[in-house]
Each structure stands twice: as structure tokens, then as C-alpha cells.
Amino acid sequence: NIELDVLQAGGTPAKIAKQTEQFVAKNNIFGLIGVMAPGAEREVEAATEKAGVPVITPFAVRDEESGDTSKVFYVLSGVPQEARVLVRFARIHIKAPDAPISVVFSAENKELASRVVRECRDKSFASVISIRYGSSPSDAARIADSLFRDKVNAVLFLGSGKELKNMLVAARKLNWHPDIFQPGSFAGEDVFSIPSEFNERVFFSFPSLPTDLDVTAVQGFGKLLQDHNLTPKQPALAISVLATAEVLTEGLRSSGRNLSRVRLVETLSKMYSFDTGFTPPITFGATKRIGALGSYVVKLDLKKKTLAPVESWMTP
Secondary structure (H helix, E strand, O other): OOOOOOOOOOOOHHHHHHHHHHHHHHHOOOOEEOOOOOOOHHHHHHHHHHHOOOEEEEEOOOOOOOOOOOOEEEEEOOHHHHHHHHHHHHHHHOOOOOOOEEEEEEHHHHHHHHHHHHHHHHOOOOOEEEEEEOOOOOHHHHHHHHHHHOOOOEEEEEOOHHHHHHHHHHHHHOOOOOEEEEEHHHOOHHHHHOOHHHOOOEEEEEOOOHHHOOHHHHHHHHHHHHHOOOOOOOHHHHHHHHHHHHHHHHHHHHHOOOOOHHHHHHHHOOOOOEOOOOOOOEOOEOOEOEEEOOEEEEEEEOOOOEEEEEEEEEOO
16 A cells, blocks of 8 residues: 655755655655755755655756666756757757857856856857846846847846846847747746747747646546645646656556565666656656656747747757
């Protein structure tokens, strides 16, 4: 039998990691799924790795795609991989070999921005301009004016949808219409109120799309909600967490009777093209811990207020 327990942790990253460590020890936890610890992911992973507990979690938080032998398995790519896919797509999309690109980032994404700048250089962008987006209301105009003067026509934006909208409102006043590339995890409803001049000029990357959903799996999800009178605030997030449960179930089934943590990790490491019903096919390996490594690229259609597919699937 499988017994489920839930940990609701809070506080600083260090406190959340400590709570996780105590939860695992006190309850003799075999494994963890659906771990969501924004801002404390690395600390929690370190705690679970130390405890030897297998973890299956929705989104990757680290940038390693090879040589990873940890006990943490990610079902989908996270922001680091989304950003790398966009760099690759931007290099293909921008025909001029000497075209500059700018990486605009908010303060909390400084580390990610550094990696993205290196990735742009690795992808042979001749000039990479890095600009930090501050908290001042005037920053949007400052950045737009600076990039306009530098004749930059491609921007990889590592900030919120609201910040992007503000920058593009300022850009419109300058009659400056660059192509924009933003990780889908950073977007939000604000992007649909971007000035119409940017129709089909804003591109996003997402690790999964509604087209990945299997009808039977969705019906099962609906029945689960109905049977337990649940109304998730973020259905898409709930579905990604449910995908981790599907991966665990398959891992347990394939591990056989002689189940152990070591056995489960070995089994998961051999998972190949497993269909969760909610995500792209999942494949792990002895040194591969991101099940669906890559993202879809879509563009913003402001006329229809929707996202239109551009690339069916791209790896970083």
C-alpha cells in the first residue's frame, strides 16, 4: 500500500530545508513527489539528497542536463532550459549574423541572466548587451531608449509580463519594435495587453502545452476533482504535479517486489518515452534527470488574444 502525507513548509530557504529534513526523518518518508518550494529549491534538494530520498518534481531548477546522478528527477524543463531554447530559437530566427541581442533582466534573475549571456555568446551572437531592469517606474523608458540608441532589434527578457509590457509601451513611443523572447514561466495575463504594434513579434517558450493532454487523462483528472470536491487555483500547475505522481506510479510498478530507494532510482533512470497523459514523453537516463528536456516556442497573437505555435519542440 502507498500512504500519502503532505508537508506544508514555510519561512526562509534554510528553514524550509530543515522542515523537509525533519519531515522525512520523523515520518520515515520513502520518496517525495510534487515538490514546490519557490526560492528554496536548491536548499530542499540538498536536504533530500543528504537523506537519500528519491524526489520527482515538476520543473527543473538547475541548468545541468548531462552528468547528473542525483536522486532528484524533474518531469519538465524549467526556466533555465526555457531560456536556453529561446537563445537557440533567436539565433535561427535572426538572420543577420552580426545582429546584436540584449538580455534584459530583473534583479532576482541576475544569476540566470549571466548564464543566458554566456549562452548567447556560445551561439555566436556578435554582440550581447546585458541590462538590469530596476524597480523605478522610469526604468522601462530608460532601457527602451538605451536599446533603441544601440540599434538593438532582439531582446531576451528575463522579467515579469508586467515589466515587459511597460518596456514595450515605452518602445512604442520611440517607434522601436524589436523582436522579444521571454521564458513562458515569466509571462502572465499582462502580455495580452502589450501594444498591438508587437503582434507576432513576441515569442515564448513553454515546457508543455494543452496539446500534450490526453483526453482520458484529463477526464480522470476531472473525476478526481469532482470526487474530492477540489477546485485548484492553478489547474495547469496541479496537472504538472499529477504528472509526477504518474511517473512515481510507473517507477514503483516497474521496480517489482524488491522495492527500495536505490531500486526506484535505478528504475527511474531507465524510464524511456513514458506517457504521463499530461506532458511530453518522459525519458530519464543514468546521467539525465530532466524527463522532457526542451520546450515549445509560441508567438503572441494580439489580434486573437492567443498563443500560436512556431516550433513544435526544441531542445536547448
